[in-house]
Amino acid sequence: MPRINPAYRSRRARLELRDAVCVVTGAASGMGLESARLLAQRGAELVIVDRDGAALHDLAVELRAGGTTVSMHVIDLRETDAIEALPAAVLATHGRVDVLLNCAGVSMLGRFEQLSLDEFRWVVDINLWGTVAMNKAFLPALARRPAAHIANVASLYALGAPAGRVPYVTSKFAVRGFTDALRHELERTGITMSAVYPGGVRTAIIHNARVAEGVPADIAARAADAQASLYRTTAQEAAARIVDGIERRRPRVFIGRDARLADIATRLAPVWYWSVMRGVVAKAGDTETASGASAAHAR
Secondary structure, three states, X not given: OOOOOHHHHHOXXXXXXXXXXXXXXXXXXXXXXXXXXXXXXXXXXXXXXXXOHHHHHHHHHHHXXXXXXXXXXXXXXXXXXXXXXXXHHHHHHHOOOOEEEEOOOOOEEOOHHHXXXXXXXXXXXXXXXXXXXXXXXXXXXXXXXXXXXXXXXXXXXXXXXXXXXXHHHHHHHHHHHHHHHHXXXXXXXXXXXXXXXXXXXXXXXXXXXXXXOOOOHHHHHHHHHHHHOOOOEEHHHHHHHHHHHHHXXXXXXXXXXXXXXXXXXXXXXXXXXXXXXXXXXXXXXXXXXXXXXXXOOOO
């Protein structure tokens, strides 16, 4: 574990992002893309990570044109060896790491009985083990800095657990618990941590997510459309909340009114909140979604 850092007494001080080296996973699209852009605007150096090499290259070109120092790394977060090798490559190029932002994540449409174990494992491997592996790999480099920050994106569904989303909920509740526990272990160091709870964020990826083989294509399409109709927050708005949370070193970052309401509802009615959540889903106008076949959702 990192040694006790005398700087831990100033953990409430704002984190300076100008000239900070920020590692962002899931940077090719959605919240990761917009967060990378915003961090660049704040004067940070960027290390962008994603499995979509073409989109990642386009982002790197865009950021470099604006004067940002950028390195890009095409990695699937199931590739543990590639993750373990990443810090050395980053340090060789940038010399340090100040921020780790884990935005990459996936989900899948289908009720538990419709999913194979391989499909379930695919979601957990990326959402949970990819996040854990990135934290493990970069912790030594972050510990060398007088002040550093890790932000792990969980979800509204790490607060409440809807039917039809069992693998996603499992992985995101685990990310929440992992982040909280690691934050407590690091409380006497210069490293602070955020768990990020996005509600419905409008990105195109919801219509491109995987669907379990047991789910008919027409139901999957209706469910995705129904779920997307509930989303109110833009990816740019979500990124602004994330970057503000990093700067302020907030332990919890809520994105959207729906995430805050879910936090309150699950605290006040830890069992009965689902009756309310079910009704919200039903308002999307899709009976299959309302009955539990919730739309595929990835961040």
